[in-house]
């Protein structure tokens with residue numbers, strides 16, 4: 542008997558495929574949770590996370606995003622991006638459980654998590670890379686998605702080559718090696734999606750004298 546132990550959610554996803562043609566590594570693990578469990582996490586995250594509108598300083602001007610964010614970690618790390626500093630809240634039960642699951646799945650460890658809540662397809666995230674100085678250089682970033690399926694895209698900083706894929710409900714994507722140095726990524730807005738999506742990016746923050 543072949544494949545008797547094959548996970549039901551392992552449907553046709555090649556977890557060893559690098560989605561980037563060069564200069565970085567992106568693995569898509571597909572759905573690591575079944576629909577029932579993914580629904581549970583989506584609801585739990587919507588209700589237990591301390592969601593706040595994000596503030597950023599762009600061209601010297603303070604802006605408030607429609608998207609909501611939250612920042613959690615194993616210590617009250619300070620994290621600065623778009624010139625605004627935030628202090629991590631302690632892991633919730635669900636975040637700690639999710640961290641364990643993805644650490645096991647991808648063989649990496651993480652000490653913090655940035656969460657994004659996109660209320661509908663109108664909200665997205667512009668081209669950027671996650672290479673802030675507080676983050677471990679070339680450290681892995683694990684991205685878990687719950688809720689509406691959305692397109693996710695990469696663009697090479699030099700050649701402008703693009704790659705895109707769909708992030709499913711309960712799915713895991715991992716960006717590692719030199720991905721942040723050489724590629725930008727974004728979540729394009731779309732009028733086709735009217736329901737919310739929650740995304741969690743687990744990261745490794747460098748501990749400064751803690």
Ligand SMILES: O=C(O)CCC(=O)C(=O)O
Pocket residue numbers: 655657666671684693708726728740742
């Ligand atoms: O929502 C996503 O899938 C991506 C989020 C992201 O790129 C980030 O938080 O840095």
Ligand SMILES: [Fe+2]
Pocket residue numbers: 669670671726
């Ligand atoms: Fe990002």
